[in-house]
Structure formats: C-alpha cells, structure tokens
Amino acid sequence: MNRLKILNILIIFILAGVLLAGCVSKQPTEITLNGAGATFPYPLISKWSSEYNKIKPNIQINYQSVGSGAGIKQITEKTVEFGASDAPLTEKEFANLSGILQIPESIGAVVVAYNLPGIEKGVKLSGDVVADIFLGKITKWNDPNIVSLNPGITFPGKDIIVTERSDGSGTTFVFTDYLSTVSPDWKSKIGKGKSVSWPVGLGGKGNEGVAGLLSQNPYSIGYIELAYAKNQNISYAYIKNKAGHFIEPTLETTASAAAGAVSALPAGDASWSSVSIVDAAGDNSYPIGSFTYFLVYKDQTDQTKGKILAEYLWWAVHDGQKYSSDLLYVPLPNDVISLNEKTIRLMNYNGQPLI
C-alpha cells in the first residue's frame, strides 16, 4: 500500500507537470538578440536592455562590451545581430562589410582633465595648446601659452605630467581626432586612432586607470569621458571652440556641437568615415565629442529576429533617448533621429521592409 501511495503522488506530479507545460507553451517564446562592441555606450545600452525587457518581456537584448574592434569583427562574422562602435567605420572596414548600416545612437564627450592643487576649476585651454602639451612641446604649467589663456590664475612652475589611455579606445579616437583637426603638427606626427604612438606620458588602462593616475599625480593632465569625470568629480578644462569661446563640457554644449553637424551627415547606408563633430561650428559647441554607433545589416536573414531588431533600434533612438541624460549621455538631436528613421526603414528581409 505504500507503493500505491507513491504511485498516486507520482501521477499527481505528472498531471501537474502536463498542466504547467500547457500553460507555459501558451506564452510567446523567448527571443534573445546578441550585440557586441564598444565599452563607452555599455551603461546606456544595458539600461535600454532592461527597460525594453519590461515593455516586451519575451525579448532579451544581450550586449557584450568587448570593445569596438571586437564588435566590428563579430558583426563581420555575423556571430551577433548588432555591433556597436565609438568611431565610424573606416573606408576599408566599410568596404569589407557590404550592406552595413551605421546608426548613431548616442553622443559622448571627452574632457581634458587635470590635477592642479589649489586650482579646482576654471582652467582654460585651446586646441593647439593641448596638442603641444601632449606632443611634449609645452612641459611646464607656467608656460606663457597657458598663462596667456588664463588671466587671473597663477600657475605653478611645475612639470606637466601627461597621462593617456594605454588601451585602444574610442575615447582616444575622439581625442586624437580633435587634436588632428586643430593641430597640423599633431596630424602629421601622430594622427588619429584608437591606439596611437604617444610621444610622451604615462599610460593608464581604461578611464579608471587614467583617473587613478590623475588623482595620484599632482600637476598632471589627461583625457577622460565626460560621464566618468562628472561622476568622479574630476576637474576639467574649458576648451576654446571654433567660434573662439571657451566652453565648459556639458550635455548641452556637446549636443549643440552635434546639432551643428547634422546637415552634413551622410545616409545610413553610405560611408561615415569622414563624419566628425570635433571642433564643430556654433557659439556654444563643445569641441571634443563624437557619435557612437550601432552597426546592423540592411538585409536581415531571419525574419523574426530582423523585425525584433528593427523595432528595438527604433525604440532606442526614440523612447530610449530619455534615459540618456541621467546616465550623462547626450540625447540625439531631432534631425539625427529622423535620419535614423530613414536608416532603420532600409532594414529588410527578402526585400520586405521590417518596420
């Protein structure tokens, strides 16, 4: 009779199991989209993933922040549904990736940070002076070129300790893009890239590495992401823009730089290699900033996933933008959003538009 009891219990369990399975199978199946790429937009994309999952509980967006280079490699090999990069694809990369769309999803700024005991705020610098500091031509804080930009501030006669990113990064790309634009000397000697051959200085790994170097070495200078500098209360310089004004890096001044560049942006399926918003026109434009991009294929090979991806991207560049400011990302200007709408509408499965 003991055996009978066990049998009964078993039957109940099996019945319960069948019933439960029936309920579960009525729910839509769970679908995961995989993305990989830049580390800079990671906090924003991961916020989007969790918010989007609240709206569409059966959709998981899984983003790995493995670096733009690795992201481009993975989208090339189609091991992910979307890639992300801090720099637009170069002509060569664009040629290798036929049918790729570049969709700017946010804007980031890079600040020139410093550690000057007693001078927490208000140091003003111009592009050519920053270039000369990173070239090793200006070596003292009381160099006449720095002093003349900053009437009212007394600089110590100390050596400038230059710090930079040792790891390849979009931050370095934006910063060297700016220096190449404002300094012919920098352009010919160093150039722009995610890793460059630095003439002077100490290298730290990641924003935190550079921030660590800055905090521990008085009289140092470096460059970090705006969001990181604000969160960590790191001092940063006002930079002279194209119009000749010294501009504090903020979300507004960076957005203003992006807005100024909109009219010259190419179509989403064209090459963006020459797109840059550094040293942008406009009275209130902060000169060191950049778009950060989603990379997706125009011709999707999976109808369901393609549709979900297109919907997600649509949501990210519209509703998703409201999460930007809290995380210290610059929301996209309206003109860029309408450009993105056109780009996302290009996504198709066998010629059928997905959105």
Place this chain on the structure above:
Amino acid sequence: MNRRKLSGDFIFEAVVGFFALCILILAFLLFRELFVESGLSRNTFGLGFLTSSTWDPVKEVFGALPFIFGTLVSSFLALLIAVPFSLGIAIYLSELAPEKLRTPLSFIIELLAAIPSVIIGLWGIFILAPFIRDYLAPPLSTYLGFLPLFQGPMYGLSMLTGGVILAIMIIPITSSVSREVIMTVPTHQREGALALGATGWETTWIAVLPYARSGIFGAVILGFGRAIGETMAVTMVIGNSQKISGSLFSPSNTMASVIANQFSEATSNLHVSSLMEIGFLLLVISIIINIAARILVWKLLRVEGGGRA
C-alpha cells in the same frame, strides 16, 4: 593474459589517453593559430619586427623591441627581488621553522598565488606605486643617482614598480617549488654535515643547497616563466610607454600588456597580426623557459625519487 582485464584496461586507457591527447591537440592548434595569424606581420616586417622600436597603429608600422625589452627587464628585475626572498622562505620552512608553523605558513604563501592579478594590480596602483614614488625612489636617486638606472623623474608607475609587483606574484611559486626541492635532500646529507661539526647555517649552505641546486634553479626559472606571461597587474603599474629607457624610473611596457591593451580595439589586419606575432613570440619564449625548468626540477626529483617529506 586475462581477457576481461585486457578489455577493461583497454577502454580505460583509450578514454584517459583521449583526454590527454585533447590537451596536446589544443596546444598544437593554439600554436598553429598564432603562427598562421601572425603571417601577415611576419611577411611585412620580417626580422625587423624584433629590432624596430616603432609601434604606431595609426601609420601601421609595428616593431616589438620595446615590449620584448620591457618583458625581459621587468622579469629579471622581479627575479632579482624574488629569489633571495623565496630562498629564505624555502630554507626557513624546510629547515628551521617549528613543525607547527610549517603547514600554516606555506599555506598562506601559496594563498598569495590565488589572489586575482587585477586585485594585486589595483593594490599596486593605489598603495605600492605611491609608496615607491614617495619612499623608495627618493633615497635611490639620492644615493645611487649616479647610475643611469635611477635617474629621471619618478611618477609611481614605472619599470621598477612593475618589477616589484611581479616579484610579489612569483614568490609563491618560486618559494614553494624550492621548498619541495630542498625537502627532497636526503636526511643523511644533513646528518653527515652535522656529524662533521657543521653549524645549522653551514649544514644548509654546504650540504643542502648544493644538493638542491639544479632544482632551485628550476624553481627560479618557473618563476621567470610566470613573470614574463603575467599581464593584468603589470599593465596596471608599468606605465605603458613604448620608449626604451635605461632608467628603472621610466614607464615601460611588456609583450603581454600591449596585447591586453590593444587587442580588443585593433581593427586593421596588420595591427591584429602584429599583436598575434607578439603572442607567438611570448608563447615560444614561455615554452622554452618552462621546458628548461621542468627538466631541471624533474632531473632532481627523479634522482631522489620519493624523497619528499
């Protein structure tokens, strides 16, 4: 021979043999992959890759000399610091320490090897680098500043800091292998020396160490092997500068750290290929060093087979 036993043995052998073979195949594939992927770089730069000190990802000109230099110098520096400490620890634990202390002490030392290297690196950035900058570098430059080794400004992150971090990281392996090797020295060696009237110090110096010499050397080389491949902690404190400098106060760079720094964002084929070639060189150096060390340790353990305490 018993048939049943034969077939059981055969299956067992085949299964474990297969597992062992997997590792061999994996190692071979790794080697092959690095070799093939570095082809572009080898064709472009040839042997000049080893002697050029330009590493410019923008202009796509790559030479590995600064990294080879940094790896070798920082690892030698680490040995210079770690070997006396490791030997001291090994001798104390095997010859002098009271029985009760031996196990807990060697346990703690081996625990040091279990700390993730990124943690050691963070400690390096926030504690060790400022300490070396403020307390170790000034006396060095005051009293030994006539040597080119200790000239120039010191910002904390430097070849010296990298060497010290590496030394801390290789002490566990060097000291524990040395300890095991010293323990294989037969007791009659010590008894013989003591019977001839040698003091404790003399016994260790005359009877024990020469006997364990090649094994200790092997332990040191194992530590060296660990030092050249160590990545994270060194990257965080060495300063990552691609300049070859005679001063230990200057920032430097290593082969492993340039790979860690640049691989994820390297997009051009030549850049990736050059990083692969550095990886290939690193693998070849590590293999040679590890084989040499294993042979030395193994030779000694075989001669004294089973002599462990």
